[in-house]
Amino acid sequence: MRKIPRDLVGLRVALELLFFFLGSSLAGAALLVGVGLVLGPRSLQPVVPSRVVDIVPLLMTIIYMRCRGITWHATEAVKSDLRRVISVSLLASIFAALLYAVIFSSVSGEYTIGRSSRSVELLRHHSGYDYREGINAFVLLLPVPILEEMIFRGGAMSALKRTVRRGTAVLLSAMLFAVAHLEPDQMTGAFLVGLLSGTAFLAAGRLLPSILVHVAWNATLMLWTLKDPLFPGLARIDHASIQWVALPAAIGVLISTRLLYHLAWAPDASCREPPPNS
Numbered sequence: 001m002r003k004i005p006r007d008l009v010g011l012r013v014a015l016e017l018l019f020f021f022l023g024s025s026l027a028g029a030a031l032l033v034g035v036g037l038v039l040g041p042r043s044l045q046p047v048v049p050s051r052v053v054d055i056v057p058l059l060m061t062i063i064y065m066r067c068r069g070i071t072w073h074a075t076e077a078v079k080s081d082l083r084r085v086i087s088v089s090l091l092a093s094i095f096a097a098l099l100y101a102v103i104f105s106s107v108s109g110e111y112t113i114g115r116s117s118r119s120v121e122l123l124r125h126h127s128g129y130d131y132r133e134g135i136n137a138f139v140l141l142l143p144v145p146i147l148e149e150m151i152f153r154g155g156a157m158s159a160l161k162r163t164v165r166r167g168t169a170v171l172l173s174a175m176l177f178a179v180a181h182l183e184p185d186q187m188t189g190a191f192l193v194g195l196l197s198g199t200a201f202l203a204a205g206r207l208l209p210s211i212l213v214h215v216a217w218n219a220t221l222m223l224w225t226l227k228d229p230l231f232p233g234l235a236r237i238d239h240a241s242i243q244w245v246a247l248p249a250a251i252g253v254l255i256s257t258r259l260l261y262h263l264a265w266a267p268d269a270s271c272r273e274p275p276p277n278s
Helices: 006-039 050-068 082-108 118-127 133-141 143-161 166-180 184-204 208-225 232-236 239-265
Strands: none
Touching (some): 050 143, 082 208, 133 143, 166 184, 166 239, 184 239
């Protein structure tokens, strides 16, 4: 068998994880549809909330990584102050999610970003699985960000960093993360959060900041689209009022992402050459 060139090993590992995740997702969707067709469209409704189903291919990919010996944690020392990276990356994620929500709402005229994709609606129709918002919100805020960051930053990006430049690794891992979402209307947001979480991972050398970035992004969009009486103002946002959110959000994105970029690409003090002796 022809040996894979060393500079392509990282890309092969990243693509391997992507294809395994996509295959697991499609297999799970086919299984749901099959069960729904055999047992009836409401057979799974009492026990299977929609976002819980999303965890299954993520867990299968984590198990696959374990079996293949692909690690999902950083093996390098922290390059920047962890608390500073976390605070700056959280601000960048919140402001970027707000700006993304404003632009999406202005263009589409609706405020249901990520609430229910076409594939989710299709599976709901054929399999009848439940779409309980409380459980789904919990899943989107904790298990999904943690597992996705373990796969796409801890696994794929770490492999890419060993064979390509750091900036290229961030970009490629964000592109793979966007492709993994399959839905065209979700790919832009996934790519943006992939860039932010990848930069945070690069700045800190560990997964915690990238996970928090992902959680903050999901939470911000969830609050933006919430139609609950506890937040009546969010349900009455119109095109005239959201413009007041755009300017501060844009300024916040510019400042926070610039700081995060500096933390990620600033030279490591421990690697600097000592000054010459006078």
